[in-house]
Amino acid sequence: MAPVQVTGTVLTIRQVDAYHAMTVVAPGIAERFKAGHFTAVAVGGAETSMLLRRCLSIHDVKPDYGGTVELVFSVQGRGTAWLADRRVRDSLDLVGPLGRPFPLPRDPVHCLLVGSGYGSAPLFPLADALQARGCRVDFILGAPSADRVFGALRARRMGETTTLTTDDGSLGMRGSVTDMLPHVIADSQADVVYACAPMAVLRSVAAVAARHGIPAMVSVEEAMACGIGVCMSCVLPVVGDDGITRLVRSCVDGPVFRGERVRFDDVGTIPFDALGAPGGRLAEAGP
Amino acid sequence: MAPVQVTGTVLTIRQVDAYHAMTVVAPGIAERFKAGHFTAVAVGGAETSMLLRRCLSIHDVKPDYGGTVELVFSVQGRGTAWLADRRVRDSLDLVGPLGRPFPLPRDPVHCLLVGSGYGSAPLFPLADALQARGCRVDFILGAPSADRVFGALRARRMGETTTLTTDDGSLGMRGSVTDMLPHVIADSQADVVYACAPMAVLRSVAAVAARHGIPAMVSVEEAMACGIGVCMSCVLPVVGDDGITRLVRSCVDGPVFRGERVRFDDVGTIPFDALGAPGGRLAEAGP
């Protein structure tokens, strides 16, 4: 279903450790939502100097008030600072749901869900959908410190197992989510890994999954100007079915990609063998 | 006393007919205030696209909460629309008091106060100051329609006489404040006229006062970028003591001028005989 623009009302906003969790009444978005979708939020109000929407994963949708969406975010800069200042009953302009959601397995397989920081947020509706199909769900959640591990309790309730990691050891194991990955893949007999995390973590997740011969579905985060596929700002090099690398838009062709298809080492560059690279491949077909 | 910048708190905001009246806790400004001063209000909040402050006359100051200032304004464009949206307890960034206040007579003379639209707002603290000196105060207040006549009740309470005019006859006499002026000057035996109104009205007030051989102190309104005298945007042609016309800043040399000194017909132009006019007068002294 096509995305919509909605002027929603803030229903709740609260601080959850290092994050802000905000529930917005946005029926049109809630009813179209699938796990892995994101939404683009207008920030700054009328007469603002901030032109671009901020993209946030949808953490949850609920049927209350015709449909609500929940967002979880940390304050990075001016836009998210403004967002954190919203109060109950303020209105908020959202476009969504955007992007390709996480693909779901046909069979009741074992799924390992890996989240780092606010990257955990979109994993919970995914876990719901997977469990509804009879899949086993295990979690590895991590962050630099305990206050940035999002959703540990809920993961413990939902997951067959839940492994927590922090860089400073303030919660769970000391280290990164990827340190625990081989171990948990083996233990949980995972058939597929789903991950939402910074690019460096996704790279490791994709590599470890490949080494274990299982697919990884990774949700990437690239700076996005439009979120709807018209500006070409959010591209990264991805190998197509035909073996050709293209700079594809993470907003409409992603943000979820098959891990082995993303050329993580070349993110932020134009690989010389990509379609249309300077002095490089110039045609869709042929070398 | 020098102006100050204050981050005040909105104490009250209410609609008064066609206007918004807002009281802001701003002790530094209140304590320095004299009738005729204005204040420059930052609009749009953090990250706004609106760079310039909006200048508003100070309608009143009160000692409550260490000192409050009251502003009366109509919504014109984006800045005043934002201002009208403020709520109690919001903070507001003010610079003030700015400008030269109304000069007060030494003796207990008869003073006629003429206000049009929100131009009436600064006349009430002036009336207070005049009455404290034993002056007689009469009012002529006008506007296009009844809902834009500001302060009629208070004028009736304070003034020896109060004459109201509206263009559409919905309150008081049908016509403009200047229609009633000769009559009221005569009746009240006015020794001086004070006026705050649009330029066209001030022009007539100055002309009528001159015809009656009494001084008029007029408070002008020119678009202001800084309000503190550094940008040179707010100039108008005023004849100096030496008989030379200069383009003077209405923010620091005004907004109150002696009516006969303002070259009203030349406002918005550079009179050929002004100091520094193209091809014109080039030196401070001489012809």
Add this chain to the structure above:
Amino acid sequence: MSPDMRARLAHVELANPVLTASGCAAFGRELSQFFDVSRLGAVVTKSVTLAPRAGRPTPRVAETPSGMLNSVGLQGPGVEAFLRRDLPWLTAHGVPVVVSIAGSSVAEYAELARRVSAESGVAAVEVNLSCPNVEDRGRRFASDAGAASDVVSAVRTHCRFDVPVFAKLSADVTDVVPIAKACVDAGAEGLSMINTILGMAVDVDTMRPSLAGGTGGLSGPAVRPVAVRCIWQVYAALPGVPIIGMGGVATGRDALELILAGACVVSVGTAIFHDPYACIRILRELEELLEQRGVERLSDAIGLAHRALPRHRTEENHL
């Protein structure tokens, strides 16, 4: 009575004057999720190049006060894929198409003009002159009246006779008027302005340029005063030449501002990123503004701010 909103690109009539700006609506497909693209005056395509292009490295975008910088670098599928896949989609959806073309030599522009204008459904060709000229040490065609003129005359020669050619100018020049004149003399039926302005941002946290490409193109409301100025100057110098105005249009008031300065239609770019419905909202707002002002035909508003009018400053009533 609602005003007559019909507009013209030279001899080509459009149902209304609100277009997408090149590079800000791709090839129309994405926007059709939000509204029926046939409601647009026209779609101006992302600039089409001969070969597919991967564009420049990321990050490609940085927000600036009331504006943004981009360094997409003309990423696109190349003319072949465009003609095979994108143009047919647009024509099938019943929207006039202005094809923007971009080359790195006069010959490339000529070839693009020939291939593109041979197809049906092309309402006009817009020549993006803000490309580096490989034959002149990467100097932009738009920076030089001679180079711009060479491109436009080659395009005019190779374009089907009934497809008007609009030359898209850059504001990054000492004087835009001589370049506008050179383009018109070389056969351009109209002019588009303005392209993005060369800008840059440095990230004070990484202490490095915000864009991988270093510099980028500034767009959005921040540049509107520059767009209005260029349109004003060119309309004054070449009053009969139709202008596609763009640069910072986000509301009907902004569109009207460009039209009063001399634009006959407006293109909406960056505003689409904030509001996918921007074009149709702006059209509605523009229509209302014209109606409120008693303007019966959009065409009556074009360049209206140029008429000499005595100023009655003292008659103004702000109170």
Add this chain to the structure above:
Amino acid sequence: MSPDMRARLAHVELANPVLTASGCAAFGRELSQFFDVSRLGAVVTKSVTLAPRAGRPTPRVAETPSGMLNSVGLQGPGVEAFLRRDLPWLTAHGVPVVVSIAGSSVAEYAELARRVSAESGVAAVEVNLSCPNVEDRGRRFASDAGAASDVVSAVRTHCRFDVPVFAKLSADVTDVVPIAKACVDAGAEGLSMINTILGMAVDVDTMRPSLAGGTGGLSGPAVRPVAVRCIWQVYAALPGVPIIGMGGVATGRDALELILAGACVVSVGTAIFHDPYACIRILRELEELLEQRGVERLSDAIGLAHRALPRHRTEENHL
């Protein structure tokens, strides 16, 4: 440890790198109501002309998105009154003074340079080149390398030898680098950039230009990306030449952005209209930012964004 904020304009040392921009702080007196002006790195005066000037008609100012347009038209008292009244006030208040001069012919600039630099307390002369050259049909000196060079060399010749000359450039040119080079070759010790950008606004209610003068100069945060780009380009081409950076600086982060791009000091203009304390606030913020980044000396930050650094995109951690 708080960083060493001392700055230099060529050989002249300033206590700190935050200056007022010409035309945005008059001659310092008004700001002294708010703070002690000796806390400024320097006051750059409103451009001084030979004769008094009444400037252009009002309205002279229009707000635009994150910017403003002005057409003040160099209203000022003329050099005589400046030297008699304004310069002594400034020197008595202990603040270094950069005198901006503006002429309509090479001879006028030369005369101004001679008279102004003869006074004590003048730290530097800034040559406002964005003035119409009456001897060349009103073309601006800043638009042309030859004219700019003529002015600068005349100013350098007539200026006292120990007073550095900064040429203030306009971004409204096809390429700022050759003009910068011409000014340096003609003897400028440094460069100031950028002056306002030519823009315009039309009032959609009156359907007339918003400014009485039609066009005006665009300033404020909207133009910062253009300022950063010009500073970047000129620093890259002329790495040893000191640059007074300006254009849209409203916070310490903005000041740091211009410094990282290559400015050795920054001037603050439009931001003063919003915040009379802008300069001293920006200085404090800049100091904090340098400290947070472990930069010990302001001078270490100049042009730092130019250093080649491998990008480790995948190492970024936004979460």
